[in-house]
Amino acid sequence: MKIDVLLGLQWGDEGKGKIVDVLTPRYDIIARFQGGPNAGHTLEIGGDRHVLHTIPSGIFHADKINVIGNGVIADPFILHNEILALKAKGVQPKINLRISKRAHLILPTHRLLDAAYESAMGKGKIGSTLKGIGPCYTDKTARFGIRFGDILSSDFNKKYNALKDRHLRILENYDFDISKQEIDKMPVAEYEKKWFEAVESLKEYELIDSELFINHALAEGKRILAEGAQGSLLDVDFGSYPYVTSSNTITAGVCSGLGVPPTAIGKVYGVFKAYCTRVGSGPFPTELNDETGELLRQNGNEFGSTTGRPRRCGWLDLPALSYAVMLNGVTDLVMMKADVMNDFEKVKVCTAYKIDGMENPELTFETLSGDVKPVYRSFEGWQTSLKGLTNFGVLPAKLSEYIRFIERSVNLPIDILSAGPGREQTIMR
Numbered sequence: 542m543k544i545d546v547l548l549g550l551q552w553g554d555e556g557k558g559k560i561v562d563v564l565t566p567r568y569d570i571i572a573r574f575q576g577g578p579n580a581g582h583t584l585e586i587g588g589d590r591h592v593l594h595t596i597p598s599g600i601f602h603a604d605k606i607n608v609i610g611n612g613v614i615a616d617p618f619i620l621h622n623e624i625l626a627l628k629a630k631g632v633q634p635k636i637n638l639r640i641s642k643r644a645h646l647i648l649p650t651h652r653l654l655d656a657a658y659e660s661a662m663g664k665g666k667i668g669s670t671l672k673g674i675g676p677c678y679t680d681k682t683a684r685f686g687i688r689f690g691d692i693l694s695s696d697f698n699k700k701y702n703a704l705k706d707r708h709l710r711i712l713e714n715y716d717f718d719i720s721k722q723e724i725d726k727m728p729v730a731e732y733e734k735k736w737f738e739a740v741e742s743l744k745e746y747e748l749i750d751s752e753l754f755i756n757h758a759l760a761e762g763k764r765i766l767a768e769g770a771q772g773s774l775l776d777v778d779f780g781s782y783p784y785v786t787s788s789n790t791i792t793a794g795v796c797s798g799l800g801v802p803p804t805a806i807g808k809v810y811g812v813f814k815a816y817c818t819r820v821g822s823g824p825f826p827t828e829l830n831d832e833t834g835e836l837l838r839q840n841g842n843e844f845g846s847t848t849g850r851p852r853r854c855g856w857l858d859l860p861a862l863s864y865a866v867m868l869n870g871v872t873d874l875v876m877m878k879a880d881v882m883n884d885f886e887k888v889k890v891c892t893a894y895k896i897d898g899m900e901n902p903e904l905t906f907e908t909l910s911g912d913v914k915p916v917y918r919s920f921e922g923w924q925t926s927l928k929g930l931t932n933f934g935v936l937p938a939k940l941s942e943y944i945r946f947i948e949r950s951v952n953l954p955i956d957i958l959s960a961g962p963g964r965e966q967t968i969m970r
């Protein structure tokens with residue numbers, strides 16, 4: 542069997558959680574391969590809204606195994622709270638959650654470092670979610686990190702204290718008074734105590750060699766979906782660096798984040814919104830700082846599910862979408878939230894960037910880091926509700942025209958169209 546992949550083609554928040562949930566019945570195992578609690582995957586089930594940060598979006602299906610892969614980094618306190626929130630809804634993660642022993646731990650001091658680095662950058666700050674993502678991946682690469690497998694060892698506290706001391710020494714170089722800091726609205730010492738309690742409770746969960754588990758499952762013919770977090774334009778190599786996250790969010794990240802060979806990759810579902818959003822700082826060529834941008838934000842409820850921050854909104858960026866399709870080897874396109882623009886008289890898409898007076902239809906180093914002007918093509922809005930539509934054949938003609946233009950531009954058909962948060966508001970080709 543091959544492992545299918547589902548990931549975001551923009552700056553995150555494309556609505557991946559909903560599509561994973563819709564596709565889960567087709568799979569036996571759902572596995573997260575990168576990122577950490579900077580993610581917020583929102584699922585709406587029976588009118589009830591639920592946000593997952595670390596746990597894969599298949600957790601609501603009791604008969605599906607959900608794996609937190611080696612490429613993920615996890616904060617035990619946040620993970621433990623996610624588990625409690627699921628239990629309150631009758632879900633029993635103990636039955637179907639597995640955690641890689643190789644996944645790295647986010648320490649309380651990783652979060653302090655994140656805050657110290659961001660505040661020292663002033664106006665140039667990344668706009669991080671402040672969950673400790675950058676500092677934790679830095680320690681992983683620098684070979685100082687602590688992994689889930691370590692929580693079972695007798696020298697866990699020694700390892701913890703050595704890394705914590707290292708962090709405190711770094712923090713001494715910053716204008717950063719630790720005694721005045723809070724993490725998740727708690728004094729640092731209280732957070733640390735709860736963090737250790739969470740570590741203790743997580744020992745009851747199945748910690749596994751996830752690369753063996755996944756490869757054995759493939760050999761046994763099990764169907765696996767790898768669930769991405771963030772989006773391709775936040776990838777540490779190909780995103781709008783340095784305004785990116787610290788992991789490989791693209792298909793390549795599946796190989797290193799789950800331990801599977803490239804030849805094992807099957808379908809790649811690429812999820813994008815019918816417009817664009819981004820949270821945090823960094824270039825966003827099609828951003829709309831006007832009432833249309835505000836309308837997208839309000840209609841689309843574009844507020845961060847992890848931080849509550851208002852998302853920046855703008856028109857669909859086709860050079861960026863084509864770039865993401867190329868990097869990921871997308872086989873199946875999924876378009877989300879066209880319904881957000883149901884009332885719009887005009888809908889625009891960016892077809893190229895103007896830089897130094899020249900038009901460039903491709904995303905390059907310069908167009909992603911420089912001061913570019915988008916070149917737009919305008920479409921008439923469909924100005925009708927998409928409620929109750931169940932197949933592509935009955936879509937409003939103007940929406941079909943918009944879809945066809947996107948498909949021609951990226952050279953791929955759109956296979957799934959989502960027109961609302963519920964599972965039933967999903968149209969399959």
Ligand code: IMP
Nearest residue numbers: 553579580668669670674785786820821
């Ligand atoms: P970090 O990964 O928390 O360090 O954040 C780095 C950048 O990625 C910031 O601009 C964040 O707003 C953005 N980011 C991180 N995770 C997500 C996500 O899940 N959705 C959207 N943006 C994200």
